[in-house]
Amino acid sequence: MTVPIKSPLPGVFYRKPAPDDPPYKADGDAVAVGDVIGLIEVMKSFHEVKSKIAGTNIRFEVDDADAVMAGQVLAELSE
Amino acid sequence: MAAKVVSPGLSTTVQDLGRPGYYHLGIPMGGAMDRLALKAANLLVGNDEGAAGLEAVFVGPELQFTADAVVAVTGADMPVMIDGVEQPGWTALAVTAGQVLSFDYLRSGARIYIAIAGGIDVPLALGSRSTYPIGALGGFNGRAIAADDELPIGVAPRSAKIGLSIPEALRRGPGSPAELRVVPGLYWDRLTEASHQSFFSDQWKVAPEADRMGYRFRGGASMQFVDREPPFGAGSDPSNIVDACYPYGSVQVPGGLEPIVLHRDAVSGGGYFMLGTVISADMDLIGQLQPNTPSRFVKIDMTAALEARKERAAIIDRIRAVASQ
Numbered sequence: 001m002t003v004p005i006k007s008p009l010p011g012v013f014y015r016k017p018a019p020d021d022p023p024y025k026a027d028g029d030a031v032a033v034g035d036v037i038g039l040i041e042v043m044k045s046f047h048e049v050k051s052k053i054a055g056t057n058i059r060f061e062v063d064d065a066d067a068v069m070a071g072q073v074l075a076e077l078s079e
Numbered sequence: 080m081a082a083k084v085v086s087p088g089l090s091t092t093v094q095d096l097g098r099p100g101y102y103h104l105g106i107p108m109g110g111a112m113d114r115l116a117l118k119a120a121n122l123l124v125g126n127d128e129g130a131a132g133l134e135a136v137f138v139g140p141e142l143q144f145t146a147d148a149v150v151a152v153t154g155a156d157m158p159v160m161i162d163g164v165e166q167p168g169w170t171a172l173a174v175t176a177g178q179v180l181s182f183d184y185l186r187s188g189a190r191i192y193i194a195i196a197g198g199i200d201v202p203l204a205l206g207s208r209s210t211y212p213i214g215a216l217g218g219f220n221g222r223a224i225a226a227d228d229e230l231p232i233g234v235a236p237r238s239a240k241i242g243l244s245i246p247e248a249l250r251r252g253p254g255s256p257a258e259l260r261v262v263p264g265l266y267w268d269r270l271t272e273a274s275h276q277s278f279f280s281d282q283w284k285v286a287p288e289a290d291r292m293g294y295r296f297r298g299g300a301s302m303q304f305v306d307r308e309p310p311f312g313a314g315s316d317p318s319n320i321v322d323a324c325y326p327y328g329s330v331q332v333p334g335g336l337e338p339i340v341l342h343r344d345a346v347s348g349g350g351y352f353m354l355g356t357v358i359s360a361d362m363d364l365i366g367q368l369q370p371n372t373p374s375r376f377v378k379i380d381m382t383a384a385l386e387a388r389k390e391r392a393a394i395i396d397r398i399r400a401v402a403s404q
Contacts, residue, residue, distance in 0.1 A: 006184065008137075008138055008184070009089065009137050009138060010137060010185070010189075010369040010370050010371065011287045011370050012287050012370070041287050042089075042137065042287045042370055043089075043090065043136070043287070043288065043289070043290040044288050044290060047089070067287075067370070067371040069369065069371075070137055070138075070184050070185035070186075070369075071184030071185065071186070
């Protein structure tokens with residue numbers, strides 16, 4: 001079964017720590033509790049989105065630099 | 080009696096109705112961005128409407144109470160939980176000693192106001208308990224609250240009626256698109272006729288940079304300026320002026336690109352032209368706009384602005400009447 005990782009914040013979602021860096025996680029990667037899966041930019045600062053769950057085969061539901069709302073599903077994990 | 084901060088949220092600050100009177104010295108008014116919501120929360124718990132509460136943006140804090148308390152949460156739609164059980168917003172809620180107040184994901188709006196009977200009893204700074212974090216002034220040690228802080232709670236002047244609620248008709252959230260009414264003026268004459276039109280006809284979106292200092296919008300056409308000989312000290316950019324005072328609510332457009340509506344923690348002056356002012360009746364609404372919210376500016380005149388102010392005042396009167404039942 002899959003479980004969602006939701007955005008804690010509204011803002012702009014980034015999958016990479018910097019424009020020229022590789023993404024934190026690629027589709028299919030495993031995720032441990034506390035792993036950063038992306039950044040949300042809001043109010044002139046960037047906030048790490050950390051997974052509260054462990055799982056495998058992450059699938060992103062939003063693209064890099066997409067606008068997101070609080071509670072929106074960013075990715076799904078297989079448990 | 081205290082409320083212990085288990086987790087602070089994103090940026091949760093102590094706010095009352097602010098410290099007017101120092102703007103000419105560069106100290107902004109500060110205070111709740113959604114004043115009606117803070118007043119309503121205070122009235123529900125038996126506080127004076129200007130008592131200090133918490134303003135939390137996008138993410139609610141987790142607070143544990145050391146004694147029995149009465150709380151009310153108003154403003155944005157963000158489910159309120161006591162020991163994990165959902166409770167209604169805009170309602171006086173009883174919390175018993177040891178219980179934890181927390182929040183689920185934000186559903187709509189941007190800022191919640193948490194009033195606690197007795198108010199948050201931090202020291203006054205220049206007549207206000209509001210936090211101005213950039214100036215490290217007021218609030219809890221001049222900053223947003225942090226985990227393990229213990230927020231002192233005062234004594235309520237009146238007892239609260241548990242379960243008392245503000246009717247939905249008296250609450251206000253942004254429509255879609257959000258509409259902000261503007262009286263053109265100040266340096267309106269700097270813009271061409273085409274920009275006079277496009278500013279009001281274009282659809283804008285709240286930029287993610289929007290904060291307590293100012294709300295930035297993007298997505299509309301760039302402003303076109305009337306040619307001029309730059310006055311002494313104004314600089315060559317057509318959006319620059321000789322430094323002037325910035326009113327609360329004024330709309331500046333640096334470089335003619337992205338309008339910024341100055342809000343409670345704004346700087347008090349500078350060299351950007353302002354095309355007009357968002358009316359006082361709509362400033363609360365700005366505090367409830369999330370990033371990316373589609374927004375438009377609606378042109379009105381002073382008569383209509385004063386009428387809108389009266390309408391807002393009538394709503395506060397009705398909230399006062401509900402709270403004094």
